[in-house]
Amino acid sequence: MLTSILIILFLAVIIGLVLGFSSVQFKVEGDPIIEKIDSILPQTQCGQCTYPGCKPYATAIANGEADINQCPPGGESGVRALAELMGVEYKPLNESHGITKPKSVAFIDEDTCIGCTLCIQACPVDAILGAAKQMHTIIEKECTGCELCLPPCPVDCITMPEVEEDTENWKWKYPVYNISNVTTNKSKATH
Amino acid sequence: MSLIEKIFKFNGGINAETKKNISTLLPVEKIKIPKKLILPLRQHIGNMPKIKVNVGDYVLKGQLIAEADGNVSAAIHAPTSGKIKSIEKLLIPHPSGLPDYCIVILPDMKDKWIEKNSIDWKKIGIDKTIKLLLNSGIVGLGGAAFPSHLKLGSNRNNKIETLIVNAAECEPYITCDDMLMREKSEELIKGIQLVQELLGAKETIIGIEDNKPEALDKINLFLKEQSSIKAKVVPTIYPSGDAKRLIYLINGIKIPKQKRAVEFGIQMFNVATIIAIYRFIEYGEPSLSRILTITGNLHKPKNYEVLFGTSLKDLIKKSGGQINKNDTYIMGGPMMGFKLPSIDISVTKTMNCVISAEEDMIKEKKEPLPCIRCSKCAEACPVELQPQDLFWFSKSDQFEKAQSYNLFDCIECGCCSYVCPSNIPLVQFYRYAKSEIIAKNIEKEEADIARERNDFRVLRLEREKKERAERNAKRKLESSSGDKSKLIAEKRAEIADAMNRINKNENIK
Numbered sequence: 001m002l003t004s005i006l007i008i009l010f011l012a013v014i015i016g017l018v019l020g021f022s023s024v025q026f027k028v029e030g031d032p033i034i035e036k037i038d039s040i041l042p043q044t045q046c047g048q049c050t051y052p053g054c055k056p057y058a059t060a061i062a063n064g065e066a067d068i069n070q071c072p073p074g075g076e077s078g079v080r081a082l083a084e085l086m087g088v089e090y091k092p093l094n095e096s097h098g099i100t101k102p103k104s105v106a107f108i109d110e111d112t113c114i115g116c117t118l119c120i121q122a123c124p125v126d127a128i129l130g131a132a133k134q135m136h137t138i139i140e141k142e143c144t145g146c147e148l149c150l151p152p153c154p155v156d157c158i159t160m161p162e163v164e165e166d167t168e169n170w171k172w173k174y175p176v177y178n179i180s181n182v183t184t185n186k187s188k189a190t191h
Numbered sequence: 192m193s194l195i196e197k198i199f200k201f202n203g204g205i206n207a208e209t210k211k212n213i214s215t216l217l218p219v220e221k222i223k224i225p226k227k228l229i230l231p232l233r234q235h236i237g238n239m240p241k242i243k244v245n246v247g248d249y250v251l252k253g254q255l256i257a258e259a260d261g262n263v264s265a266a267i268h269a270p271t272s273g274k275i276k277s278i279e280k281l282l283i284p285h286p287s288g289l290p291d292y293c294i295v296i297l298p299d300m301k302d303k304w305i306e307k308n309s310i311d312w313k314k315i316g317i318d319k320t321i322k323l324l325l326n327s328g329i330v331g332l333g334g335a336a337f338p339s340h341l342k343l344g345s346n347r348n349n350k351i352e353t354l355i356v357n358a359a360e361c362e363p364y365i366t367c368d369d370m371l372m373r374e375k376s377e378e379l380i381k382g383i384q385l386v387q388e389l390l391g392a393k394e395t396i397i398g399i400e401d402n403k404p405e406a407l408d409k410i411n412l413f414l415k416e417q418s419s420i421k422a423k424v425v426p427t428i429y430p431s432g433d434a435k436r437l438i439y440l441i442n443g444i445k446i447p448k449q450k451r452a453v454e455f456g457i458q459m460f461n462v463a464t465i466i467a468i469y470r471f472i473e474y475g476e477p478s479l480s481r482i483l484t485i486t487g488n489l490h491k492p493k494n495y496e497v498l499f500g501t502s503l504k505d506l507i508k509k510s511g512g513q514i515n516k517n518d519t520y521i522m523g524g525p526m527m528g529f530k531l532p533s534i535d536i537s538v539t540k541t542m543n544c545v546i547s548a549e550e551d552m553i554k555e556k557k558e559p560l561p562c563i564r565c566s567k568c569a570e571a572c573p574v575e576l577q578p579q580d581l582f583w584f585s586k587s588d589q590f591e592k593a594q595s596y597n598l599f600d601c602i603e604c605g606c607c608s609y610v611c612p613s614n615i616p617l618v619q620f621y622r623y624a625k626s627e628i629i630a631k632n633i634e635k636e637e638a639d640i641a642r643e644r645n646d647f648r649v650l651r652l653e654r655e656k657k658e659r660a661e662r663n664a665k666r667k668l669e670s671s672s673g674d675k676s677k678l679i680a681e682k683r684a685e686i687a688d689a690m691n692r693i694n695k696n697e698n699i700k
Contacts, residue, residue: 038642041638042634042638043637043638043639043641043642043645044641045641045645053645053649054642054645055642055645055646124645124648125641125644125645125648126644126647126648127644142640142641142644144637144641165287165289166289166291167233167283167285167287167289167291168233168239169630170285170287170289170626171623171626171627171630172286172619172622172623172625172626173623174623175616175619175620175623177558177559177616178558
């Protein structure tokens with residue numbers, strides 16, 4: 001009787017130590033599910049999902065506060081990836097948050113710009129360069145096309161031209177061809 | 192049996208009709224300077240070079256007009272002397288048919304050279320020589336257009352034992368390397384000696400297909416005393432000219448997935464590239480021209496030596512035009528090449544062959560049937576992939592699956608499409624899947640940068656908010672604790688003190 005209690009006690013202490021040690025040593029920082037959701041989101045930081053950025057939206061999805069179909073830049077493929085990750089049913093994009101647009105990049109008309117810095121403050125990825133009363137310009141490579149710089153501009157000098165296809169970003173197209181209809185040919189021959 | 196005689200046969204491949212003899216009847220014709228040269232900036236793999244001239248500038252033959260941007264890039268030189276007419280977007284030889292930046296030169300027909308200096312590479316050292324080669328504009332002339340200085344510099348991390356000269360030219364129709372070997376064999380051997388020394392390689396093997404006996408005879412004439420250079424005849428099986436296939440045929444070494452030949456002490460150059468390197472080191476001449484095959488459904492198929500930038504349309508006119516009008520032209524070989532969207536383009540470094548399509552080559556005419564999983568494509572695949580599975584995954588956009596089946600090992604040789612009894616354009620599906628995956632990866636990288644920048648911005652805004660709050664709190668503290676009146680009293684005392692001193696000084700006076 002006593003030996004068995006001692007053995008159980010001994011095991012409990014050992015296992016307790018191991019678990020205690022590993023909880024300190026292998027501590028997982030942050031919530032991995034939020035990171036995973038965040039890596040699917042397109043990082044446009046546009047706020048169309050009603051959250052102030054991609055990470056807050058990811059957190060909201062992880063907490064079950066937001067739906068998976070609120071991200072127009074992520075598009076249908078984004079919703080599908082989120083559905084698969086969260087183990088829920090796919091649902092079409094909620095159009096009250098906007099529709100998926102082709103990728104575009106902001107462009108400042110430098111003749112009209114008055115250098116008010118309002119767009120710089122609005123840019124979520126610091127992709128606008130300029131200073132007070134100096135002309136501003138977009139760092140094209142960093143711009144996510146979120147359109148957040150459009151409303152604050154007092155002189156409406158920012159436009160969002162679509163990214164044009166050129167020889168560098170050109171892709172081979174999906175091969176489209178007609179498959180010859182063997183059965184009708186045959187049936188014609190036999191009849 | 193010595194190694195030089197033994198041939199290692201790779202899996203699959205095809206034995207297509209080579210049709211090479213139609214363009215080897217006439218010698219290479221050197222084309223005179225045309226009235227206009229159009230030089231696309233994008234002629235190679237890597238970054239677009241930086242333009243170094245202005246519209247209206249007068250340039251000499253061989254003058255640098257666009258400088259390599261970074262290490263993976265290649266320069267562009269003026270092929271002859273003349274005036275820069277414009278820098279504009281024009282059609283370039285690209286499957287998209289989209290225009291890109293080009294420099295247009297109007298030659299003055301004087302063909303005046305810049306000062307040419309040969310490079311004493313032994314004196315200045317290999318590192319400096321490679322730096323000079325960065326702006327020689329030399330890229331792989333076999334069709335891939337990989338900047339050559341990168342390949343020559345590869346012996347810094349890996350010891351190169353063997354130089355393999357790619358003279359296989361396995362694709363049907365193409366004969367530019369064959370003609371080059373026949374007509375410039377002496378220069379080629381000198382070039383091989385030079386490149387072998389530059390790489391520090393012990394031996395050189397010239398891999399040549401057995402359908403080029405004339406070229407082989409010419410090379411053998413100059414090889415007699417050369418013990419370290421040997422020619423090895425390989426059988427005519429397409430794609431024997433692919434780098435990894437040729438290495439296997441010659442050395443029996445299978446380069447594994449994601450490894451490069453240099454890690455096994457092997458480096459490979461195309462024959463035309465070797466001559467370009469030789470001319471640059473020996474005479475200081477940058478890459479200005481190439482030999483190009485114009486063949487197929489034409490009255491006079493032929494090889495031409497042309498300056499880069501020469502109009503392709505003029506060359507086709509010179510070859511007598513099409514026999515049967517169909518206006519379908521293919522750049523590269525019939526297996527790997529692509530349909531040219533237009534012939535209003537100019538000759539570039541990558542243009543080794545232009546074929547006016549013959550009736551049986553126009554693939555769209557054969558209607559594809561469903562895949563019957565006969566696995567003929569797998570038997571033909573020289574990379575030993577499963578083309579039928581890759582087709583299935585690419586067709587249904589299952590890109591991760593396609594990648595796990597080694598889609599990126601596919602060399603797009605076209606053997607699978609060639610043998611397919613259902614006429615499925617398999618390679619087109621692989622190209623589609625590859626470019627989608629590449630685009631997705633770029634998007635992912637951009638998203639990562641955006642995330643990082645946004646994280647930093649959020650952090651910065653928080654920090655600024657905290658700092659502002661701290662400053663405000665400090666100010667409040669100072670004003671509320673009666674420090675202010677104390678401060679004023681102190682200041683007043685100081686002023687009174689100063690006034691006293693002034694009065695004292697005046698009294699002394």
